[in-house]
Amino acid sequence: PLVTSEKMLLDAKKDGYAVGAFNVENMEMVKAVIAAAEELNAPVMLQTTPSTVKYGTLETFAGIVKAEAAKTKIPVCLHLDHGNSFELAVQAMKAGYTSVMIDGSHEDFENNIAVTKKVVDVANAFGIPVEAELGKVGGKEDDLEADTDTNTDPQEAKEFVERTGVSSLAVAIGTAHGFYVGTPVLDKPRVSAIKEVVDVPLVLHGASGLSEEDVRECVERGMCKVNFATELRVAYTDAVKKLLEEKPETFDPKKLGVVAMEAVKEQVIARMKMCGCDGKA
Numbered sequence: 532p533l534v535t536s537e538k539m540l541l542d543a544k545k546d547g548y549a550v551g552a553f554n555v556e557n558m559e560m561v562k563a564v565i566a567a568a569e570e571l572n573a574p575v576m577l578q579t580t581p582s583t584v585k586y587g588t589l590e591t592f593a594g595i596v597k598a599e600a601a602k603t604k605i606p607v608c609l610h611l612d613h614g615n616s617f618e619l620a621v622q623a624m625k626a627g628y629t630s631v632m633i634d635g636s637h638e639d640f641e642n643n644i645a646v647t648k649k650v651v652d653v654a655n656a657f658g659i660p661v662e663a664e665l666g667k668v669g670g671k672e673d674d675l676e677a678d679t680d681t682n683t684d685p686q687e688a689k690e691f692v693e694r695t696g697v698s699s700l701a702v703a704i705g706t707a708h709g710f711y712v713g714t715p716v717l718d719k720p721r722v723s724a725i726k727e728v729v730d731v732p733l734v735l736h737g738a739s740g741l742s743e744e745d746v747r748e749c750v751e752r753g754m755c756k757v758n759f760a761t762e763l764r765v766a767y768t769d770a771v772k773k774l775l776e777e778k779p780e781t782f783d784p785k786k787l788g789v790v791a792m793e794a795v796k797e798q799v800i801a802r803m804k805m806c807g808c809d810g811k812a
């Protein structure tokens with residue numbers, strides 16, 4: 532069924548694993564991610580960024596995910612990723628999203644608190660959990676370029692959570708959106724330091740390109756939700772390219788969809804195992 536992210540993230544925090552959160556761009560990706568979750572008996576979050584919402588609309592993604600989630604016993608959550616305005620966050624809740632992120636990390640501390648608090652107040656009325664971000668994750672996120680890489684300060688994180696009442700917090704420890712040029716330099720002890728003073732589940736962004744060891748250690752230290760986007764798009768597109776190279780006469784979109792879904796599903800299965808959420812539904 533379609534559920535909020537509240538229980539799945541609290542369960543993950545309690546049991547020391549992370550829920551995988553996978554960015555989807557179309558029906559095929561939705562089906563592939565849910566199929567992976569069913570195969571592993573894992574709770575799952577599907578998420579769309581503002582640019583994806585612009586491409587497909589909130590109502591369309593909500594419709595697709597609602598229909599697919601209704602067919603399965605696995606808990607499925609639909610989350611707005613990197614919500615970039617109060618208005619979009621509210622529209623997502625109205626459209627049927629069961630979790631939202633408001634990303635005020637490009638604002639200064641006080642303005643980040645203000646916009647986050649404003650979303651939390653409305654979300655409370657909807658019964659929908661809110662993820663916020665403090666500190667800056669590097670790289671190109673959706674169509675915004677992060678300017679500087681600033682890791683999250685634990686004491687600021689504590690104050691931020693207390694003053695906003697958010698349900699989960701994305702923190703910066705050196706990861707970046709997209710693939711990494713060199714080896715990423717992660718401040719893993721910072722995850723533990725933040726976890727020690729912050730009550731809510733922590734969220735790791737930018738997981739495409741991280742090693743299995745990196746993901747596992749971040750989860751062990753307290754990350755309860757791990758976001759994967761770029762590598763799923765690559766898996767999807769590589770599978771389509773391969774089919775078109777091997778069989779250039781292909782013209783049926785369903786044929787492209789079948790190979791793309793298989794590739795995305797395999798990638799999601801591997802990442803769910805790294806997060807330790809398999810068997811946790």
Ligand code: 13P
Pocket residue numbers: 554612613707708709710735736737738739740758759760761762
């Ligand atoms: P990647 O594109 O590096 O997987 O980052 C995903 C993410 O953080 C989505 O919010």
Ligand code: ZN
Pocket residue numbers: 613668672708736737758
């Ligand atoms: Zn992100």
Ligand code: NA
Pocket residue numbers: 706707708709710711736737738739740741
């Ligand atoms: Na990344």
